[in-house]
Amino acid sequence: MKKKIAILCVLMLGMSMLAACGNNTDQTAQDTENPEDSEEIIGEEDAPLETISDDGMTEAYEGIIDDYRSLVEEQWDYDQIYEHNYSNLATMVSVGYTLYDLDQDGQLELLIGETDTEEPVNRMILDAYTMDGDAAKQLFTSRERNRYYLVEDEAGAVIIANEGSNGAASSGWLYYIVENGELSIQQSVIYDAGADEQNPWFTSVDDDWDVSNDTPTDEETAQAMIDSYMEQYAVLDWTPLMDAIGTPATVDSNVTKLEANTPVEIDGQEFTLQVSEPDADNADIVSVTAQYGSDSVEVDPETLRAGDTYALNLNNTYYVLTETYTYNDWAVTYLIKLEDGKLSVTSVDGSIEKVPSNPADGIEITSKVDVLGTYGGTKTYHISNDQLTPNGDMYLFNHASDVKLTVKGSIFCRLEGSNATLKAGDVITPTSYSEDGTFGFELEDGTAGNLIVDLNADGIYAGTIGGVSESDLFEELPYAG
Numbered sequence: 001m002k003k004k005i006a007i008l009c010v011l012m013l014g015m016s017m018l019a020a021c022g023n024n025t026d027q028t029a030q031d032t033e034n035p036e037d038s039e040e041i042i043g044e045e046d047a048p049l050e051t052i053s054d055d056g057m058t059e060a061y062e063g064i065i066d067d068y069r070s071l072v073e074e075q076w077d078y079d080q081i082y083e084h085n086y087s088n089l090a091t092m093v094s095v096g097y098t099l100y101d102l103d104q105d106g107q108l109e110l111l112i113g114e115t116d117t118e119e120p121v122n123r124m125i126l127d128a129y130t131m132d133g134d135a136a137k138q139l140f141t142s143r144e145r146n147r148y149y150l151v152e153d154e155a156g157a158v159i160i161a162n163e164g165s166n167g168a169a170s171s172g173w174l175y176y177i178v179e180n181g182e183l184s185i186q187q188s189v190i191y192d193a194g195a196d197e198q199n200p201w202f203t204s205v206d207d208d209w210d211v212s213n214d215t216p217t218d219e220e221t222a223q224a225m226i227d228s229y230m231e232q233y234a235v236l237d238w239t240p241l242m243d244a245i246g247t248p249a250t251v252d253s254n255v256t257k258l259e260a261n262t263p264v265e266i267d268g269q270e271f272t273l274q275v276s277e278p279d280a281d282n283a284d285i286v287s288v289t290a291q292y293g294s295d296s297v298e299v300d301p302e303t304l305r306a307g308d309t310y311a312l313n314l315n316n317t318y319y320v321l322t323e324t325y326t327y328n329d330w331a332v333t334y335l336i337k338l339e340d341g342k343l344s345v346t347s348v349d350g351s352i353e354k355v356p357s358n359p360a361d362g363i364e365i366t367s368k369v370d371v372l373g374t375y376g377g378t379k380t381y382h383i384s385n386d387q388l389t390p391n392g393d394m395y396l397f398n399h400a401s402d403v404k405l406t407v408k409g410s411i412f413c414r415l416e417g418s419n420a421t422l423k424a425g426d427v428i429t430p431t432s433y434s435e436d437g438t439f440g441f442e443l444e445d446g447t448a449g450n451l452i453v454d455l456n457a458d459g460i461y462a463g464t465i466g467g468v469s470e471s472d473l474f475e476e477l478p479y480a481g
Contacts (some may be wrong), residue, residue: 010011028456056099058106060136064129068112069241072257078398087112087126087141091354092308094259095126096238096420100150102139102158103178107131109139111150115240119305120233123149125160126207130181131385142229144399150234151175161229166209167403167478168374169193169200174207175224189222190214193308194440194476249434254358258309258320260424266311267318269341288324293341299334300324307331308352312359312382323352328480333365337386346387353378369395370449371433371461372405372470374480389461393435405441409473413451428455435459 017300071090081088096115099108112127116338125148128139140160142148151159160183171191176183185207192211193200201222202214258264260275274289288299288306299322300306307323320336331351337344350367362380365388369377377395381388397403404427411422422428431448434438440450454462463470470477 008413028307058131058136060131060134061099061110061129063109063236064112064127064136068095068097068127072241073357081260085138085141087143089114089124089142089144089147090126092352093122093124094240094308096240096255098236098238100158100236102128102150102160102179107235109178110136111236113236113238115238117238119234120149121234123235125150128160130178130182139178139181140448145402149230150236151229151232152234153232155292159229161233168480169476170209172207172209173229175229176207186215189217189225191222216235241447251321252315255355258308258311260306264311266292266320266338269338270310271320272337273299273306273309273320288322290320290343290345292338292343296340297336297343297345299336299345300332301304309354310352312355312383314359319359319383319386321352321355324386325351328460329366333388335383335386335388344386348378348381348388348390359383363388366398367395368480369397369433371439372474372477373403373478375400375403375430375433377433395433397430397432403430403478404428405430406475407473408475409468411451411473413449415443415447415449422451437461 013080025081066088068086068378070076071086072095075091078088081091081173084097091111093114095117096113098111098113100111101107102109107130110129111125114122114124114126116122124142125140127141128148129136130139131137140148140162140180145165147163149161149163151158151161157179160176160178162172162176164174165171169192173189175187176185176186176287177343180185184204187205188207190202190209191200191213192202192205192209195202195211196216199216201217202211203217203222203225204211204214206214217224219278244308249406252457258271258273260273263270263272271290272291274291276289278286284304285302286305287301288303290297290299303324303326305325307325309320309322312319312321318338320338321333322336323333325331329351331349332347333350334345334347348365350365353366355363358381362382365379365381366376369375375395375397376399378398379395380391382391383389407426407428408424410424413420413422423445427444428441428449430439430441432438432450434440437453437455438450439453440448442448451465454464454467456462465473
């Protein structure tokens with residue numbers, strides 16, 4: 001680096017002073033590849049000599065941008081996304097690209113990111129590439145529990161912030177610079193309640209997540225350090241992958257991505273999803289209203305933010321699908337019917353996971369499931385009688401492959417259709433939950449199984465299995481909040 005990183009020096013000096021005084025001070029998580037391990041060279045084999053334009057754009061970068069455009073337009077499935085090692089979060093947010101000199105060497109890197117930059121948590125870098133000869137080399141990519149941000153400190157240094165999590169008891173905030181086409185760790189803050197439940201905060205200058213050789217710190221100091229970076233998460237000038245929608249744009253396909261506060265013509269009349277400015281008495285709160293022709297309806301009077309919004313054409317009947325988020329990422333998805341200039345609204349709990357190019361194929365919505373931990377459970381919904389109707393009662397835990405539950409009691413279960421018993425020391429990964437109390441899982445060797453949890457009179461998980469408390473049957477369970 002040509003410039004010293006002032007924020008790192010100040011914070012690290014502060015931490016060393018504290019240590020000297022004796023003060024008890026969802027994929028980079030432990031099971032996710034290290035940035036160095038996940039680097040991918042794109043376009044290396046038999047590549048022609050690369051031409052770099054005056055603005056820093058290269059053919060290799062253009063190919064990646066085209067791929068992401070296809071990913072968003074076609075709503076690639078997970079297998080296709082991971083085959084290219086792209087970010088699956090691109091199917092969930094508004095996506096753009098920009099060129100930025102991360103290591104200040106005069107060669108611009110390609111960044112793919114979220115264009116909604118109002119809140120720091122949304123200023124995410126989904127994917128990043130640098131040029132390695134004639135090919136594009138991947139620096140990092142964001143996943144649900146492994147997100148990257150760009151920090152511009154007051155001294156002009158460029159820092160890559162990585163927020164990772166292995167579950168409720170293990171989280172990390174890691175800070176890198178880019179040197180010689182690689183991420184180089186500068187500082188990290190680790191929360192590990194499994195290592196020390198009473199004093200779970202640690203700082204370090206490595207990214208191995210092993211706190212046995214890290215420096216203990218207190219929560220206030222650790223949080224101040226995290227906040228000091230987050231306050232400087234950069235607002236970048238993104239170029240949208242898709243042309244912006246606005247007047248006199250017209251919805252003429254089965255699925256069209258919409259933007260808040262931007263009018264669009266639907267079935268001959270103007271529609272706008274209006275998101276208010278923050279409330280004067282509560283800066284966190286906004287309201288969401290749908291306006292269609294002369295009719296309007298309040299979708300959510302109090303929420304933290306609006307999420308993705310789509311116009312849907314299902315057999316020449318028009319709908320708008322949108323979502324709002326409140327605290328702890330609790331989300332509600334709304335289906336708004338547009339007919340003869342009038343609006344009607346229904347809703348289901350959960351966030352939009354995937355909208356196919358043909359809405360008749362079903363819309364995936366992920367809801368919060370609190371059974372033996374907190375999970376995102378995904379169901380497919382079809383539009384029936386102007387409502388979102390689930391296709392069955394099973395939630396699939398598509399994002400829980402890194403979760404491991406350790407058994408410490410004896411639990412009756414079924415393994416591949418036969419009666420069996422889970423014993424102390426067995427480790428399972430949750431895979432699904434049905435509203436009849438069936439909890440699906442896999443053993444470490446891939447064997448599929450399920451067990452039955454107890455439900456109360458309202459059909460809600462009672463916290464027991466066969467009358468025995470979950471805490472007596474499992475080691476720590478990954479509940480959120």
